Amino acid sequence: MNDRTQLPCVRERFLRRERRSVQAARRFTAESLTGWDLAGTDRADDVLLCVSELVTNALLHGVPPGRHSRLLLRYDGRVLGIEVHDSGPGVPRVVDDGDTGAEGGRGLLLVAALSDKWGVRERELGKAVWCEFLCDPLPAPAVRGARAS
Numbered sequence: 398m399n400d401r402t403q404l405p406c407v408r409e410r411f412l413r414r415e416r417r418s419v420q421a422a423r424r425f426t427a428e429s430l431t432g433w434d435l436a437g438t439d440r441a442d443d444v445l446l447c448v449s450e451l452v453t454n455a456l457l458h459g460v461p462p463g464r465h466s467r468l469l470l471r472y473d474g475r476v477l478g479i480e481v482h483d484s485g486p487g488v489p490r491v492v493d494d495g496d497t498g499a500e501g502g503r504g505l506l507l508v509a510a511l512s513d514k515w516g517v518r519e520r521e522l523g524k525a526v527w528c529e530f531l532c533d534p535l536p537a538p539a540v541r542g543a544r545a546s
Contacts, residue, residue, distance in 0.1 A: 406433075406471060406472050406473060406474075407469070407470070407471050408425075408429050408469075408470045409467060409468060409469045409470070410422065410425045410467070410468045411465045411466070411467055411468075412452060412455075412456070412465055412466045412467070412468060413465055414456055414460045414461075414462065414463075414464060414465065414466070415456075416456075418452060418456060418466070419449055419452050419453050419456070422448050422449070422452040422468050423445050423448060423449055425468065425470075426444065426445055426448045426468075426470060426479075427445060429470050429472075430444065430445075433472045433477075433534060434534035434535050435472070435477065435532050435534055435535070437535050438532055438533070438534070438535060440477070440530050440531075440532050443511040443512070443530065444477060444479070444530055444532075446507060446511060447479060447507070447508045447511055447512055447528050448468070448479055448481075450504035450505070450507055450508055451479065451481040451504075451508065451526050451528070452466065452468060452481055453504060454481075454489055454504055454505070454526065455481045455482075455483040455485075455526070458485060458487075458489065459483030459484070459485030459487075459489075459523065459524065460483045460484065460485060461484060461485060464483075464484050466481055466482060466483045467480075467481070467482040467483075468480070468481055469481075469482065469525075472532070474534075475531065475532070475533070476529055476530070476531060476532070477529065477530045477532045478527060478528075478529050479527060479528050479529070479530075480525045480526070480527040481525065481526050481527075482520065482523065482524070482525045483523050483524065484522045484523035485523055485524070486523070487524075488517050488519070488524060489505055489517060489524075489526060490505075491505040491506055491509060492505075492506065505526075508528050512528035512529060512530055513528075513529050513530055513531050514528065514529045515527065515528035515529070516528075
C-alpha cells in the first residue's frame with residue numbers, strides 16, 4: 398500500500414505583479430512535481446525553466462498594474478500541463494532565430510524547444526499561454542523484503 402499523500406491533479410496559484418513571483422511560481426511547481434513523483438524525472442528541470450519563462454513574460458508584458466497572473470498546473474498521470482493566465486492585451490510572439498537584434502522573445506523559443514506542445518489561447522479578458530510535457534512518474538521504490546512474483 399502506498400502511504401504517500403498524492404496531490405490533486407490540478408493545482409493553481411495566483412501571482413502578484415512583482416519580481417519574487419517568478420521564484421514563488423518555481424517553488425510551487427517544484428512542490429507539485431514532488432507530490433506527483435516527477436521531481437527526479439528527466440523533464441523536471443525543463444518544466445521549471447518553462448514556468449519561469451511563462452511567468453516572467455506574463456509579469457513583464459501581460460499583467461497590468463494592480464492585477465495578478467494565474468499559474469495552473471495539471472497532471473493526468475501522463476501529461477503535465479502548464480498554463481499562465483494574464484489579463485493583458487495582445488498575443489506573445491516568438492522571435493525569429495535570425496533576429497539577433499531583438500531584445501525579447503527568446504523565452505518562448507525555449508518553451509517551444511523544451512515542451513512537447515505549446516500555444517496561446519485567447520480569453521475574454523487577456524490570454525493563457527500554455528505548454529505540455531509528456532511525463533512518466535519515477536517508479537516506486539522497491540519495498541525491502543518484498544519478493545518478485
